[in-house]
Structures are given as structure tokens and as C-alpha cells.
Amino acid sequence: MKEEIKWIDKYLLNKDHNxxxxxxxxxxxxxxxxxEKAENYIQWLNNHYRKNISIT
Incomplete structure (x- = not known):
């Protein structure tokens, strides 16, 4: 039943359940x-702006 409702939502009502x-x-x-995403972002900031930023 859930799959049918998802199909109706996706293809008839243009709602996507991802x-x-x-x-x-x-x-x-x-x-x-x-x-991990936060650490990667901080590392990108450090590389981009050449400053030492930490999460703590």
C-alpha cells in the first residue's frame, strides 16, 4: 500500500519521497x-582563506 501511495504522489501529484x-x-x-561534513568544510575554509579555523 505504501508503494502505491508513493507512486501516486510521485507521478500524479509531483511529490517526491527521497x-x-x-x-x-x-x-x-x-x-x-x-x-565529517563540518570538518571537511572547515578544512576547505582553511585552504581557501589560509587561516587556521577549528571546530572547538
Whole structure:
């Protein structure tokens, strides 16, 4: 039933459900991914502006 509703939403109502049911936003993995993204962004800022920025 859920798949039919998703199909109707996607193809008839132009709503897209890209949510991954296996991935929880409050999981330890999600926290790790957010931290890694922040560290990568800080590293990019440091390289781009040649300043030493830290997360702490």
C-alpha cells in the first residue's frame, strides 16, 4: 500500500519521497556524517582563506 501511495504522489501529484527508511537522522551514523561534513568544510575554509579555523 505504501508503494502505491508513493507512486501516486510521485507521478500524479509531483511529490517526491527521497527519504531512506533505513537511515535515521538521529542515529550515531548520521551524527558522524554531520561531523565529517563540518570538518571537511572547515578544512576547505582553511585552504581557501589560509587561516587556521577549528571546530572547538
Amino acid at each position: 527519504e531512506n527508511e533505513a537511515f535515521k537522522r538521529d542515529s550515531p551514523l548520521a551524527h558522524f556524517i554531520q561531523l
